[in-house]
Amino acid sequence: MLQIQPLVLASQSPRRKQLLEWAEIPFEVVVSHADESFDPLLPPTEIPVQIARQKALAVQQQLASQGRAGQTILAADTIVVIGDKILNKPADRAEALEMLSSLSGKTHQVITGVVILQGTTETHFAATTSVRFHPLTQEQLCFYIDHYAPYDKAGAYAIQEWIGVVGIAAIEGDFYNVMGLPVSLVVQALAALNPPS
Amino acid sequence: MLQIQPLVLASQSPRRKQLLEWAEIPFEVVVSHADESFDPLLPPTEIPVQIARQKALAVQQQLASQGRAGQTILAADTIVVIGDKILNKPADRAEALEMLSSLSGKTHQVITGVVILQGTTETHFAATTSVRFHPLTQEQLCFYIDHYAPYDKAGAYAIQEWIGVVGIAAIEGDFYNVMGLPVSLVVQALAALNPPS
Numbered sequence: 166m167l168q169i170q171p172l173v174l175a176s177q178s179p180r181r182k183q184l185l186e187w188a189e190i191p192f193e194v195v196v197s198h199a200d201e202s203f204d205p206l207l208p209p210t211e212i213p214v215q216i217a218r219q220k221a222l223a224v225q226q227q228l229a230s231q232g233r234a235g236q237t238i239l240a241a242d243t244i245v246v247i248g249d250k251i252l253n254k255p256a257d258r259a260e261a262l263e264m265l266s267s268l269s270g271k272t273h274q275v276i277t278g279v280v281i282l283q284g285t286t287e288t289h290f291a292a293t294t295s296v297r298f299h300p301l302t303q304e305q306l307c308f309y310i311d312h313y314a315p316y317d318k319a320g321a322y323a324i325q326e327w328i329g330v331v332g333i334a335a336i337e338g339d340f341y342n343v344m345g346l347p348v349s350l351v352v353q354a355l356a357a358l359n360p361p362s
Numbered sequence: 363m364l365q366i367q368p369l370v371l372a373s374q375s376p377r378r379k380q381l382l383e384w385a386e387i388p389f390e391v392v393v394s395h396a397d398e399s400f401d402p403l404l405p406p407t408e409i410p411v412q413i414a415r416q417k418a419l420a421v422q423q424q425l426a427s428q429g430r431a432g433q434t435i436l437a438a439d440t441i442v443v444i445g446d447k448i449l450n451k452p453a454d455r456a457e458a459l460e461m462l463s464s465l466s467g468k469t470h471q472v473i474t475g476v477v478i479l480q481g482t483t484e485t486h487f488a489a490t491t492s493v494r495f496h497p498l499t500q501e502q503l504c505f506y507i508d509h510y511a512p513y514d515k516a517g518a519y520a521i522q523e524w525i526g527v528v529g530i531a532a533i534e535g536d537f538y539n540v541m542g543l544p545v546s547l548v549v550q551a552l553a554a555l556n557p558p559s
Contacts, residue, residue: 299546330381333536339530349528349531
């Protein structure tokens with residue numbers, strides 16, 4: 166709430182910015198080029214943590230080179246897992262349709278990995294939310310792809326857009342995690358790092 | 363999607379209007395004075411359906427008197443249930459604080475009853491979502507009450523506001539139901555009433 170120090174958000178995602186604003190957490194966006202590759206043999210919950218760590222470290226290095234070491238850096242990465250497949254951002258319309266068809270009528274997991282760096286202290290965690298889609302028609306999937314913006318989203322959809330409003334039957338877990346950041350856990354982690362004096 | 367006929371929304375709730383807009387369902391708002399009393403011996407899922415039915419019937423009567431019978435009317439009512447208590451809208455600051463204190467650190471149910479009237483055909487259902495709050499401090503609860511608008515909300519909170527973003531650990535069920543309307547079920551009910559020809 167009021168005790169939260171401004172932090173550096175290592176993400177350009179408009180959803181993550183919006184979530185920090187809704188949570189009234191002051192922040193500044195600093196983005197650095199980070200390696201987003203990951204070891205496919207890692208357990209699914211560790212993959213987005215590894216990618217988030219790479220984003221956070223790239224920004225920490227950049228800030229250090231500007232004499233701004235010591236600032237709290239928040240990075241996150243979200244993946245969609247269905248069965249044993251990991252869905253990233255779709256490359257084109259055909260892949261978006263393929264991804265959404267695989268989600269239709271089924272339950273998948275959305276996993277966001279979070280890394281918070283404060284100097285040499287790293288806090289990290291992953292949050293998982295299960296999402297169950299109603300069976301959707303090809304017409305509905307194509308309507309979404311052609312009228313909304315699936316291409317910058319893991320799994321090719323956003324829960325807060327039309328397809329999430331009309332197409333999702335139920336979730337289990339944190340809704341905001343599906344939007345891209347488990348904000349309430351971030352608030353708790355920041356409070357633990359900076360206990361009120 | 364595109365086949366949905368415009369309907370009459372028997373509600374002035376800005377959340378319900380926003381949800382219909384997000385779902386791309388065309389609508390017009392018509393509100394009539396309805397009796398919002400209910401039989402406290404009803405099972406919790408039937409209470410908001412009874413209130414929604416009263417709202418829908420009041421609007422149907424009003425439209426009929428204007429020669430506009432036959433339009434599809436959608437009404438909804440949302441209640442919050444914790445243990446054996448039903449929480450309505452708080453009357454004042456003290457009651458809002460009492461309600462939020464009773465939700466803090468616990469799981470409650472949000473139940474929305476929906477009634478759709480199309481001539482003499484009534485479709486009704488209730489949707490229940492479980493919501494688990496983190497333990498929140500008095501300071502956090504007072505911050506929310508004093509900086510947001512708890513007074514027009516059952517249970518004294520909105521999931522899409524600050525307290526929902528930083529305070530809710532997890533939900534089980536439909537997020538939009540907690541906002542006031544299980545939109546995806548409404549879309550399905552409308553499609554069943556008006557199958558594509």
